[in-house]
Amino acid sequence: MLCFVAALLGYLFLPAIGPFSGRTLSYSVHREAGGSTALEVARCRERGASRWDCPVWDAGGSATYRYRVEMRDRSCWRARKTQPGDSESPPLRVRVAGCVDLSDQLRPLHRLFEP
Numbered sequence: 001m002l003c004f005v006a007a008l009l010g011y012l013f014l015p016a017i018g019p020f021s022g023r024t025l026s027y028s029v030h031r032e033a034g035g036s037t038a039l040e041v042a043r044c045r046e047r048g049a050s051r052w053d054c055p056v057w058d059a060g061g062s063a064t065y066r067y068r069v070e071m072r073d074r075s076c077w078r079a080r081k082t083q084p085g086d087s088e089s090p091p092l093r094v095r096v097a098g099c100v101d102l103s104d105q106l107r108p109l110h111r112l113f114e115p
Contacts, residue, residue: 020075020100022046029054029067029079032098034090036061044069054079059090067096075100 022043029044030037035056042064044054052069069079076099081092 020105022052024100024104025052025069025077026054026056027104028077028098028100029069029096030056031104032096033067033079033081033092034059035092052077056081056092058092065092072097 022045023041025044026041027037029035030041033056036059037057039057039061041057042055044052047053050071052071054067054069055064056067057064065081065083067079068082069077071077076097078097079095081094
């Protein structure tokens with residue numbers, strides 16, 4: 001039981017291990033912006049040194065909105081929504097910040113359904 005609790009806490013709170021992918025960053029941005037991860041999450045695209053563009057599904061899964069992401073260090077970032085959203089309900093946050101963590105890298109249920 002103790003091992004299960006330790007594994008669960010590590011999954012929820014440990015930072016990312018090693019380099020991350022565009023899809024991993026996308027899960028992190030979705031989580032902080034309030035977006036939906038129920039649908040397939042598109043990868044963020046690197047746009048130069050420490051800069052990424054990330055499409056984020058709104059909470060209803062009806063439209064995507066772009067975020068410009070700037071990495072602050074090897075796993076933490078800040079982002080700003082670059083498209084206004086009129087039909088979002090609830091609206092996505094305009095400015096967000098966070099860090100890629102282990103739960104963004106290890107997504108066992110999503111991996112089962114990815115092509």
